[in-house]
Amino acid sequence: MELEENSRTGRTVSLTPAQVDYLRRCDLVDVRPNGTDFTLVPKAKRVGAVHAYGLDVVVTPKLTIPRLLFMLGYAKNPGFLPENVEGVEADGLWAIVAETLCRNVERALNRGVLRGYTTRDATSTTIRGRVRVGDQVTRRPGRLIPVEITHDEFTSDIPENRLLRAAVSRMLRVPRVDGTVRTRLQHLLNRLTDISPLAQGAPLPRWRPNRLNVGYQPALRIAELVLNTLSFEVGRNGLSIASFVVNMEKVFEDFVTVALTEAWSSSPGRTEGQFPAALDASGAITMNVDVVHLVDNAPRFIVDAKYKLESKSGRYPITDLYQVLAYCTALGVDRAWLVYSGRAANATTHRIRNSPVTITTYALDLSAPPQDLIAQIERLARSAWT
Incomplete structure (x- = not known):
């Protein structure tokens, strides 16, 4: 069953x-409930797919799936590149996610499985590395052998490979993955059989970009995206349940925050997301502003991101302007932007009467290619200084 994002009719x-x-x-x-049946209506600003007890429900985003994956990835790490997700020839969310992961992991493993040094604790009859004196005294008081040690080991069982194995394993458990892609994923998993699996519920292994894992980095970012978004469980009677659910409002806010932080990174000051503010002097009325740029620790610009489309009249809700005006009042800022998802258009500036505040509405065309989408954010960032 396929539904459209924000559809009000349902099935x-x-x-x-x-x-x-x-x-x-x-x-x-x-x-x-609808008589003896049920009507399924997409939740506001939610997209994705679920497979549960033989039922498939897909809520298709207004964006293309690769564009959605790009925004998800970029919001987590601005090093995420459009080519990591663009150009995938597949039909449907499950197929595109599976093919994207498979393609990037195949490229990562083309030159072999990455090896590196990892620190391990061990009990040994010979001394390597350093002795963990505290553990030795606690576990074996008065004994010299065996000895508790910490040593560095050159191995393939490193965080990068554990991430890849975990993502491939999870994708293989999704029932709706195409047979050909499933075979390729299984081949990749076979190459990673010596890697320790992640414990259920454990945090994802942390890795750092470096010259040794540069060929792995696209696959690692896709793997993190899959592991953070795709969930799998075994339901009643052992039936598989898989879900890939995305809150588009949060994706949009996170994307705008990260893109502006990058765009302003070479400018004076710093950019912060979800900046705390209080509207009243006692601090009883609190709020968090999506994006605030500070210079000399004082707020200079405010940006509020709204994942909503303009009305047929071309206007946005006036309550959004009231909200941003409250932000400006609380932080003593006279310039702010309301960033919407929608068709790219000229920015509209509103000078508030009896106030120094200027609020500019700015529409981002999310259907634009990723490079153009980032360029739209950069134009906004530059305009703040003019």
Whole structure:
């Protein structure tokens, strides 16, 4: 079943109790009783796909899937490149995510499985590295052998490979992955069989970009995206459940925040997201501003990101302007921007009466190629200083 993002009509279907229970928990659709059946309506600003107890529900974004993946990846790491996700020839969310992961991991492993040094604790009859004196005294008081040591080991069982293995393993468990892609993923997993699997619920291994893992970096960023967004569980009677659910409002806010931080990185001052502010003198009325740029520790510019489309009249809700005006008042800032998702258009400036505040509405065309999308943000960033 396929639904469109923010559709208000939905689809009416027959569901089992298990399907109803899961769909109500997955945060993708509202499940509304309709006689003996149920009507599924997409939740506001949610997109993605779920597979549960034989039922497939997909809420397609207004963006292309590769563009959505780019924004997700860039919001986590501005080193995420458009070519990591563009050009995938596949149909549907599951297929595109699986093919994107498979293609990038194949490229990463083309030159072999990466090896590196990792620090390990061990119990040994010979001394290597350094002795963990505290553990030795606690576990074996008065004994010299065996000895508790910490040593560096040159191995393939490093964070980078653990990330790749975890992402490939999770993708293989999704029932809707194409047979050909599944075979390729299984081949990749076979190459990583010596790598330690991640414990369920454990945090993702941390890695740092360096000259040794440069060929791995695109695959690592895709792997992190998959592991942070794709969930899998075994439901009743051992049936597989998979979900890939995205909050578009958060993706948009995070993307704008990171892109502006990058664009202003060479300018004086610093950029902060979710900046705390208080509207009243006592600090009882608190709020968080999406993006604030500070110079000499004083707020200079404010940006509020709104994932919503303009109305047919070409206007945005006036309440958004009230909100930004409150931000400006609280922080003593006289220039602010309201950034919307929508068709690219000329920025509209509103000079507030009886106030020094100027608020500019600025639409981002999310359908533009990634380079153009970043360029739109950079134009906004430059305009702040003019």
